[in-house]
Amino acid sequence: MAKAIATPSRTKEIVERWQIHARKGYGQNFLVDPSAAARIAESVAGDGAVIEIGPGIGALTEQLAQRCAAVRAYEIDADFLPVLADTLSPYPNTEVVHQDFLTVDLDRDTADLRQKYGSLKAAGNLPYYITTQILFRLFEAENAFTVITAMMQREVADRFAAGPGDPDYGAISVESQYLYETKKLLNVPRNSFWPSPNVDSAVIVFTRREVIDEVPDRNDFFTFVKACFKQRRKTLYNNLREYFNDAGTAQEVIAAAGFSPSQRAQELSVADFLKLYRSVV
Numbered sequence: 001m002a003k004a005i006a007t008p009s010r011t012k013e014i015v016e017r018w019q020i021h022a023r024k025g026y027g028q029n030f031l032v033d034p035s036a037a038a039r040i041a042e043s044v045a046g047d048g049a050v051i052e053i054g055p056g057i058g059a060l061t062e063q064l065a066q067r068c069a070a071v072r073a074y075e076i077d078a079d080f081l082p083v084l085a086d087t088l089s090p091y092p093n094t095e096v097v098h099q100d101f102l103t104v105d106l107d108r109d110t111a112d113l114r115q116k117y118g119s120l121k122a123a124g125n126l127p128y129y130i131t132t133q134i135l136f137r138l139f140e141a142e143n144a145f146t147v148i149t150a151m152m153q154r155e156v157a158d159r160f161a162a163g164p165g166d167p168d169y170g171a172i173s174v175e176s177q178y179l180y181e182t183k184k185l186l187n188v189p190r191n192s193f194w195p196s197p198n199v200d201s202a203v204i205v206f207t208r209r210e211v212i213d214e215v216p217d218r219n220d221f222f223t224f225v226k227a228c229f230k231q232r233r234k235t236l237y238n239n240l241r242e243y244f245n246d247a248g249t250a251q252e253v254i255a256a257a258g259f260s261p262s263q264r265a266q267e268l269s270v271a272d273f274l275k276l277y278r279s280v281v
């Protein structure tokens with residue numbers, strides 16, 4: 001059996017053969033750590049279908065193909081299409097789509113996979129420049145992804161995984177944890193990539209909550225959460241006074257939800273934010 005694509009020697013061979021120059025503008029840093037690739041794939045393994053964002057030369061795609069029923073990978077860079085046709089030729093359960101993931105009609109595009117394979121998951125070693133945009137598209141998809149495993153810059157990963165009281169806890173943590181449980185799977189140092197970026201990475205596993213305490217308008221809820229965190233040093237009362245442009249309303253809302261005006265947003269759990277928000281609407 002051929003060596004895994006994610007081994008440094010196989011990647012080097014592929015890069016030389018196809019004369020690949022990694023494009024910084026597309027966030028191209030190839031994973032050259034086979035055990036990290038295997039662990040990511042393991043987290044989404046099973047009978048369902050998985051979509052991958054940014055297959056590159058196929059380091060993760062190959063591992064996914066070995067563990068999942070079907071893989072659909074979206075790649076923006078046309079130069080990788082012949083490379084992927086070659087590296088993924090042993091895996092007929094894999095399909096590569098040449099498209100900017102941010103323009104994909106995700107609900108239409110994944111309906112067939114969901115119908116055929118029962119469940120949908122997603123994975124990717126995400127391009128740094130659009131990590132949060134990609135993740136929020138996945139979170140908000142109508143055909144919900146049951147698991148999303150994503151590699152990203154470590155600082156961003158820490159914000160997604162943070163809980164109340166953590167210095168990294170903020171609006172992004174609450175917005176993602178409203179729909180998903182988040183857990184860090186592993187840290188991946190910068191030298192696990194070619195070319196090596198100047199930041200370290202980490203992998204987060206997002207697991208869809210079985211019960212979601214739905215609000216009538218998610219965007220409105222998220223705007224409210226952002227307002228609560230607007231000035232981190234300020235109290236909830238001060239941030240909400242600005243949001244409502246009215247001191248009395250801020251006081252009433254906080255009291256109605258049973259919180260104290262001196263509390264800070266960083267202390268509140270997702271359930272607390274929902275309670276606070278419901279005392280407004």
Ligand code: SAM
Binds near residue numbers: 027032057058100
């Ligand atoms: N999965 C490969 C790996 O782990 O070695 C490559 C990961 S590299 C960090 C990110 C990949 O995303 C690149 O292949 C890049 O061309 C692709 N990419 C960047 N922007 C994209 C977009 N908007 N839509 C789809 N793919 C994109």
